[in-house]
Amino acid sequence: MNVNVLIYSVLTIVSAALQAVAFKSAGYALGPYPYFILLAVSLAFVPIFFVGVAVIHRYGQILEAAQAFEYKKAFAAIGCLNGLNGILIIFSNPHVSGVAQSTLSQFVIPLTLLLSVIILRASFSRIMYLGAFIILCGVGLELSPTFAASPAKLMLERSSSSSSSSSDDSGWWAVVFALGQLPAALCSIYQEQAFTKGVRINVVYMMAWSSLAQFVALVLAVPLDFIPGFGNSGSFSGFIANMRNATLCVADQLEGHEECKHAAFLLGCCVLTMLLTNVFQALLVKHSSASLSVLVLTMITPASTFCFTLPFLMGKDHTEVMSLLEWIALVVLMIGVIIYRYADVLERKLGANEDEDSTGGFGEMGSGNRSSSSGGGGGGGEQKSRSRSNSHQRQKSRPLLMSTRSGIINSEYTGGGDMDSGRRRMVSILFEGTVLESRAMQENHQSAPLMISQSLPTERSRLVKSARKAPRPGTSVV
DSSP states (O other), X not given: OOHHHHHHHHHHHHHHHHHHHHHHHHHHHTTTOHHHHHHHHHHHHHHHHHHHHHHHHHHTOBOGGGGSHHHHHHHHHHHHHHHHHHHHHHHHGGGSOHHHHHHHGGGHHHHHHHHHHHHSOOOOOHHHHHHHHHHHHHHHHHHHHHHHSOHHHHHHHHHOOOSSOOTTTTSHHHHHHHHTHHHHHHXXXXXXXXXXXXXXXXXXXXXXXXXXXHHHHHHHTGGGGGSTTTXXXXXHHHHHHHHHHHHHHHTTOOTTOGGGXXXXXXXXXXXXXXXXXXXHHHHHHHHSOHHHHHHHHHHHHHHHHHHTTOHHHHOTTTOOOOOHHHHHHHHHHHHHHHHHHHHHHHHHHHHHHHHHHHXXXXXXXXXXXXXXXOOOOHHHHHHHHHHHHHHHHHHTTXXXXXXXXXXXXXXXOOOOTTOOHHHHTTSOGGGTTBHHHHHHHXXXXXXXXXXXXXXXXXXXXXXXXXXXXXXXXXXXXX
């Protein structure tokens, strides 16, 4: 492991853990105003990403095909799903302990697996099903106090308006937080369908338009804040009053509310840590192997969990103590996540190596590893073909899961793993999916790595034919 990859790994874990702490702390400071948090943080990303798009247009020029209205519709759908994810998570944020949030957020994995089978007709190995089942067990352990509670107690917790109480951690709001992973899973499924058309998408361009669509969707979804027992406004006039009070709180002008002292700082931390998490995660995936990326992203969950138990981060009033049940749930959950993620990585590597056997070095995963096998006779070739077909069937339209996050934005950057060092330096992440990258690839006689989806059949087929027609001695075709 080189120094840069080590730095990206540490920064990814630290920024993601601090992101979880920042959102939880903002929930304490602005507990009665969750919709203000959503709107403020979502709006902040719109100018940030569009400034990035302007820079890209100025120096790299985004591919014309990626600017088609068809893709902007896809970006809008992604933004709406992220908005719904944010509503369910941020509304329940003040009522669910940070430790419980770290565990429940992994519910997105079995949900994505289930939706992939139902919607995409994807198939998974038995080991991956086992990993997803173990994750469900961990989530079930975290929610078990809720299921054991009486209906009367659940209704009492649901109607509670205290934002700092920990008595309802395993109640109604824990269920809402878990259900918040459903739109996140649907977003991954939709991205897998939307970005399998062979056009390389710049991740900053995608996030700019999806952030704009998300903010618009959140504005249109304001009536959700009027729902009794869920929202905090009750009516449009109440919503306006809450927005005014939240603004005063951020300016530390709301009398009698000491918690507002750090509200502006915490909101800024939410934006900064979320942005840095996406940047460092993208750098990690681009410059490291798939196995290392999975290990680092898996470590985010326990790191975030332990952060909530540290007084210097959470403050004495909000420092959490993990119960025995929460320790057991975390251990069970981590076992399931490790099994699922590494089984996924191994299957993808197997498929990439089989592709290299059949195409002379070209792999679907963009891997630079060449197979040592030189082929065989008729029977061996038929068996290998059958194995390759089964592997591709399993990987068909399977979303690649990145780390989970607290709503708002979602990059789903999946490009770049296992590349040779020369190609890593060819362009920065900012200029991937641009004319500048295309020119650099042509000058170096290489093919662009896949991004957003690991299963782009149209583009892959074109590149395979190109690799067969024009082999270049001494050039590693990946």
